[in-house]
Amino acid sequence: MSILLFLIFGFIVGLLARAIMPGEQKLSILMTTLVGVVGSFIGGFVGSLLHGGGDMFQLRTSGIIGSVIGALLILALLGYIGRRRLAH
Template sequence: MGIIAFLIIGLLAGLIARAIMPGTQSMGLIATTLLGVAGSFVGGLVASLFSRDGRVFDLHPTGLLFSVLGALLVLFLVGMAGSRRRVRV
């Protein structure tokens, strides 16, 4: 898969994940793209566990779905890590 297609799928996955996740996320376009790319890696690793050939970087019809699920997981973990750093009064 080309790098441009990978970035576009990452951007779409990041935008969808941010729309699904409740609350506000103060991210720009680049951070959203990086979120989607990280979600693509996580989703690709999970999807490769269930596929027969085990290839991570192949383009599959469920690739965007697993990318969004992976981005939701990354966004949740980043939110949890960010809430621990704040001091609650």
């Protein structure tokens, strides 16, 4: 997959994760894309481990779902870090 397609896929995954996550996330387009890309790496890695190896960058339905779940985890982590910063 080319880098441009990977960034577009990351942006879409980031948007899906933001739509699923309750509450308001104040993220720019760049941060949304970054959340989606990192979530895709996490989801692709875990998906390839559960699928028995194989190509981590191959487009599968389980990889898409794993990418969104990975992006949700990143969003939750960012929300937790943001709340802790405001509390101090």
